[in-house]
Amino acid sequence: MSGGLDMDINKIKAGKYQLVVQRWDRQTSKPGEPFTFDRFSRGDEVTLSEEEARRLVPAGAAVTPGSLEKAQAERAAAQLRAALNQVPDDVRAALLEQHGLTGGGTTAHEPSVASDVQRPGDSDSVATWRSYAVERGVPAEEAAKLDRKAIIDRFPVE
Template sequence: MAKYRIVAESWDEILSKPGEPLNYTRHRKGTVVEVPDAEVDRLIRAGAIEPAGRTSARSSAAKAPTKVATKAPAKTTKVAADDSGADGEDSGDESTGDGQPDGEVERPKRTAPVEDWVEYAVSKGLARDYASALDRDALIAELS
């Protein structure tokens, strides 16, 4: 048996023989293990393992942190001269006073009520009917 690095999130290696009670070992991503020859081709095709001495683009990319945009770009509007401040300049502040620009809802905590998640989803562009039909976990997955 050759040594391979687990590239998938996990792999459950079944250790028991047919007719015996189920016995297995769970190997986590990044672990180097000896894989039975009968399993090697299947696991490589599935993208679950790679030879231990090699670092693939997939495993390198999986370890690299990803940057996620959390806010939409700020809105810009033109202000007529009579709507400007006392000195004739636009203050540029479209805030509602709570620190959030108009129309933008702060991302709720994971444990927030589903109604808060629906409002957040609508502010991010999801249709209200669609967002209302989802449960909280589905909304979180949709917005991630």
């Protein structure tokens, strides 16, 4: 299920967004003229009209600028934690110390890579919300099955 079904489309406004889809074409020609368009690619920041934003954001095709990089960093942090959980405690402690990371997690097998996890915006992609859930301790397999609304409900604004 698309994460877009659980958001209030009326809260989505025109503005700058970052594309998540591989390619998006915006028609620039008027009816009756030869067809012309502007082509954008994944990661491009584009200024969307309200109509475009209300179509692309719920579909997961566009997110607020920086959300894509944030989700990638959160995935990398989750992968680091998973890798550290595979090594013996003494090796883990040495690696954490060597790289200036702390072991401030809730158990010896949950080192703290990021001390404060920032809650995504309600219109962020479901992938961003799943990364957030993993960062907050939800197993990756479980997070992959959750939609955006379920994760938002599980982690209300504090």
